[in-house]
Amino acid sequence: MFVHPFMVYALIAGTAVALAAGPAGYLLVLRGQVFTADAMSHVAFTGALAALAFGIDPRIGLAVAVLAAASVLGGLGNRGRADDVVIGGLFALVLGLGVLFLSLYSSGRSGSHGTAGVGVLFGSILGLDAQQTAITVIVVAAVLAGLALIGRPLLLATLDEAVAAARGVPVRVVGYSYLALVGLIVAQATQVVGALLVLGLLAAPGGAARRLTTRPGPAAALAAAAIAVASIWIGLTASYTLPTVPPSFSITAVAATCFALAALPRPRTRKSTSPETTGTGTTETVRRAPASVPSDDQATARTRAP
């Protein structure tokens, strides 16, 4: 497997993206912003196709589009969190623009141009070269450094925004920077698994980590990163042995299996996990006080908490 340079590049780039996507995805899940990441992945698609349509390097289009999306989505919402209807409306528009660019790019041409959209949507991890891999590794290193820098204040702002603001954490700025970092990851992950499957690397490992550990700190980030990296390696190996299976599918399938296993209801371990879940649950209740209504088994804990 390692004889082929494209497999080595795929493994290096995939591992790098997974290392960043795991922790970022965990925070995404914790902050309830998975839909925002979903919107960003669609923006990434449009950005890449716009760049292709205008004859620029698609990676530039990707980066510009996701950073613009991060600032718009951060600016629309209350304290860096947009309403899901607003997000939905925006990315419906963005997708429509994507269709336009796709038709501009593929009309009047044939062959590889016709399937360029498919490549952006579903990724081409086996087509990376040395330079692209190097860029991916550098960007991921920068993202990880950024995450390490804002990690603690971000976590505090996620778990209890009011306390974080009172402690002098610039909640808005932290939220913005986090969205920008997620945007950079989405841009890199788009090249690996494709715009439509980015969620598989962000949401599945993050969600699994949240269900596996009650510690919101480095333990969860490590768990998420481990699951994401394992998904890449197992997925790539599976695709190598079964060439008809596209790597994007096998990677996503492994990540989703991890999530499904972690989300299985376990017999009576709920007691031990309750402090963390009620913790976030209560902050969520406080934050959207008028809107949220507690449900069955969390209800008792929530009503008791304040």
Add this chain to the structure above:
Amino acid sequence: MSAPWWDPIAMIDQMWALPFMVNAFRAGTLAAALAGTTGWFMVARRQAFAGHTLSVVGFPGAAGAALIGAPVWAGYLGFCTATALVLTGPRGRSGSSSTPRQGTSRGDGAAVGTVQAVSLACGFLFVALYAGLLGGTTSLLFGSFLGITTGQVTFLAGVSLLVLVALALLGRPLLFATVDPDVAAARGVPVRRLDMAFLLLLALAVAGAVQVTGALLVFTLLVLPAATAQRLTCRPAAAVALSVAIAVLVVWTALTVAFYTPYPFGFWLSTLAFTGYLLAVATSRAGHLRHIRLQLHRPRS
């Protein structure tokens, strides 16, 4: 060759002389009515993320149907309803993200996001296995209004009838459960079963509408007219009617413009719908400001 832009009657005559455009308008109208109604409930219940996940599932549905040689509508129906069941199923047990008010997108989106990624990945796998459909991937994802058959219109009419009747029957308790799930549950409304029933109806609506708009853009029709209507009025009945009206208007305009310009239908659909939404936001902001000004200038008693 083409009718002049100042003569809409001639334009419509010209378009409707072509049978596929008549079918496109019929299917578009039905899809708009379906999406406008279910979309309003989706927006009110804050289930946009779940709705988006359900709508992309049309892609593996169609690709899977092509792979095993089943009719396409069966693929849409099968995959959409299965996803609706998956989305409601585990939440009943774990309760991690279950309240309708918080919505599937608000609670913990991880499950919804994972389901979405897996279903899209399955679609890609089916396409890769089938190996003859690669050019058709874009049309599955972004739809094509040119190839709608009379059979598809009939199927869509059947689905619309089923969903609209079911929504008419469930509408009142569903609205109650949406607005205040706790009080509704206390009054004996089966909130959880309604939640499941609504997602199933949403899945049916998506399975119908996806043939017109394609898997990625069905969400446009679900969310934007409903969000526009919600900006303009708070009364549920009026808002649903308005949402349907906006959806129909947008689809008709988009079909007409797409017929006369070289740019795709999906682009016009989402751009027009978003323009409507922006106008509604501006109108409601202006109305809100005027209201505040009136309040300020009112003489104190």
